[in-house]
Amino acid sequence: MEADLLSQTNQAGLIIVIGIFLMFFMGMVLLLFFYFSKKKIIQKELEKKNLELEYQKELILATLETQEDERMRIAQDLHDDISSKLNIVSLNSHLLTTPDLTEKEIEEISVNIVNLVSKTLASSRRIAHDLLPPVLEKFGLHAAVEELCFEVNSSKAVIVNYNNDVVFDEKDSIKHLHVFRIIQELINNSLKHGNATELSLSFEKENNKIKCIYSDNGKGFDFNKNESKKGLGMKNIESRIIFLDGTMTINSAVNKGTNVIFIF
Incomplete structure (x- = not known):
């Protein structure tokens, strides 16, 4: 045991x-x-x-x-x-x-x-x-964008449809200059690279922020290609979006135009 x-x-x-x-x-x-x-x-x-x-x-x-x-x-x-x-x-x-x-x-x-x-x-x-549009300085972003669209429309080769539902705060003039430059760059890209004949631009309020919606009927591009992302104009836009503490989405395809939305 x-x-x-x-x-x-x-x-x-x-x-x-x-x-x-x-x-x-x-x-x-x-x-x-x-x-x-x-x-x-x-x-x-x-x-x-x-x-x-x-x-x-x-x-x-x-x-x-x-x-x-x-x-x-x-x-x-x-x-x-x-x-x-x-x-x-x-x-x-x-x-x-x-x-x-x-x-x-x-x-x-x-x-x-x-x-x-x-x-x-x-x-x-x-x-x-070119350095500082006097209309932007005196009358604000809406008037400056309106004048820019009028100038593009006056060429008779391009139609710009512009709509604004936002009252811009005059105290944000520095930010508005960046917004204006972004729009200038987008229009320049549409005309120079996209050969667009019709552009659409609008501002609207969304959750206490401002949304800018831009589109064209140009030839578009493949945004997945690195060449499309490395352009100096695109990087310039992105740097301004960062300054605005905003976000940007781009949708484009070959022969299907380009659509850009940025919120600031």
Whole structure:
């Protein structure tokens, strides 16, 4: 009996030891599982953060490139247009100091000076308009977009349908400039790349935010291709959307036009 009791005790002890070992083993497996799972999650988070940082970097570079292109364009306009006209005005002004000029010659030179000065003023107004549309500054976003649509419609080659159900807050003038530039870029893309003949643009309220709906009947593009996403104009739009703390969705397909919705 003592031998049987001892044998049973040994078996029970062995079972307990095996149970403890199994529990320890399973605990180690669980610990290793959680460790590697957490490590994998952290690694994915780091990869996501790196992708976001890379994306932000691309947007910043695109914004800087856009600004530099804009500065070069303005500098070229100032040099080729305004400076050249002012040089001719200066030459004509010196001609007026030439002795023994006839009244007809003086009149011709004076007319040339007046015409050149008028053209120079028109050029300077155009450059100033490109930098900051005066209608936007004086009358707000709705009036500026309305004028932009009128200018496009005046070409007779494109029809723009514009509708606005929103009263814009005048205090958000800086944000409205970004909205205006986005619309300019969208219209430019529709005309230059999409060969569109009809555009539609509208503003409406949605959950205390403003939704802008834009579409064209152009040739569209495959948005899944990287080339469509890497364009300087598209990156410029995306950087402005980020500044507006907004969201944007784009739907487009080849020969099916483009539809853009951004909320800010």
